Amino acid sequence: MPERLPAGTRFAVLASGSGTNLQALLDAYPREIAVVAGDREGAFAFERARLAGVSAEFVDPEDFETRKEFDAELAERVAGYDVGLVVGAGYMRILTPVFLERFPAVINVHPSLLPEFKGLNAVRRALEARDDRTGVTVHLMVEEVDAGPTISQETVPILPEDTEETLLERLHPVEHRLLVRAVADYFWGRI
Numbered sequence: 001m002p003e004r005l006p007a008g009t010r011f012a013v014l015a016s017g018s019g020t021n022l023q024a025l026l027d028a029y030p031r032e033i034a035v036v037a038g039d040r041e042g043a044f045a046f047e048r049a050r051l052a053g054v055s056a057e058f059v060d061p062e063d064f065e066t067r068k069e070f071d072a073e074l075a076e077r078v079a080g081y082d083v084g085l086v087v088g089a090g091y092m093r094i095l096t097p098v099f100l101e102r103f104p105a106v107i108n109v110h111p112s113l114l115p116e117f118k119g120l121n122a123v124r125r126a127l128e129a130r131d132d133r134t135g136v137t138v139h140l141m142v143e144e145v146d147a148g149p150t151i152s153q154e155t156v157p158i159l160p161e162d163t164e165e166t167l168l169e170r171l172h173p174v175e176h177r178l179l180v181r182a183v184a185d186y187f188w189g190r191i
Contacts (some may be wrong), residue, residue: 002028002029002180002184003181003184003188005032005184005187009029009084009187010033010081010082010083010084011029011033011085011086011087011183012033012036012081012083013033013035013036013037013088013089014036014038014074014078014087014088014089015036015037015090015091016038016043016045016090016091016092016093017040017043017044017045017090017092018044019036019043019044019045019046019047019048019049019090020090021089021172021175021179022036022045022048022049022089022090023048024175024176025089025179026052026054028180028183029180029183030054033049033054034055034083035054035056035078035081036049036055036057037056037058037059037077037078038056038058038059038091039070039074039093040058045089045090057074057078059073061093067093067094068096068098071098071099074099075102078102078103079103084104085103085104085186085187086106086107087106087107087183088106088109088141089179090109091108100141100143105140105186106141107138107140107182108138108148109137109175109178109179109182110122110136110137110146111123111134111136112126112135112137113135113137113153114137114139114146115146116131116134117129118146119145119146122134123164123167123168123171124164126167127162127164127167131158132157133156133157133158134158134167134171135155135156135171135174136171136174137150137153138150138151138152138179138182151185151191152181153178154174156171
């Protein structure tokens with residue numbers, strides 16, 4: 001059972017894909033998620049938001065000449081929901097200071113033990129490196145990719161027979177648990 005959040009807590013979730021991390025947050029904090037925003041119109045995350053009765057904001061990167069212009073519009077849309085935190089939950093774009101500096105904090109989840117395997121395809125790269133372990137990191141976002149201060153980490157072994165799919169199946173529950181806990185830790189002042 002997730003920890004209750006302080007009264008009046010509101011946060012936003014950024015997502016680009018299927019939204020499994022978003023679903024974990026929706027299950028834990030259905031009343032506290034003010035908006036789901038993202039950059040891929042067909043992302044299933046938007047359907048998850050709709051089913052949960054949560055507002056969704058799609059911002060099309062193709063409508064902007066620069067990342068900063070895109071981030072300014074995304075920030076403007078999210079800020080309209082008066083949130084105290086933004087959570088990256090499978091959001092696949094690098095955020096610029098135009099976005100990051102607009103909110104008290106932005107946290108993210110990443111499928112590796114940062115600083116190992118920053119950026120895209122972290123699980124594949126861990127397998128290709130023949131490591132015997134990987135894990136999950138929740139961290140504060142900064143402009144440099146996956147370089148912000150660590151909030152929490154948990155190791156997950158890589159089994160000899162693992163494929164990218166089987167390893168992801170074991171990483172996802174860890175991502176969900178750590179991300180849900182990090183939201184509570186943030187709002188209760190523990191990070």
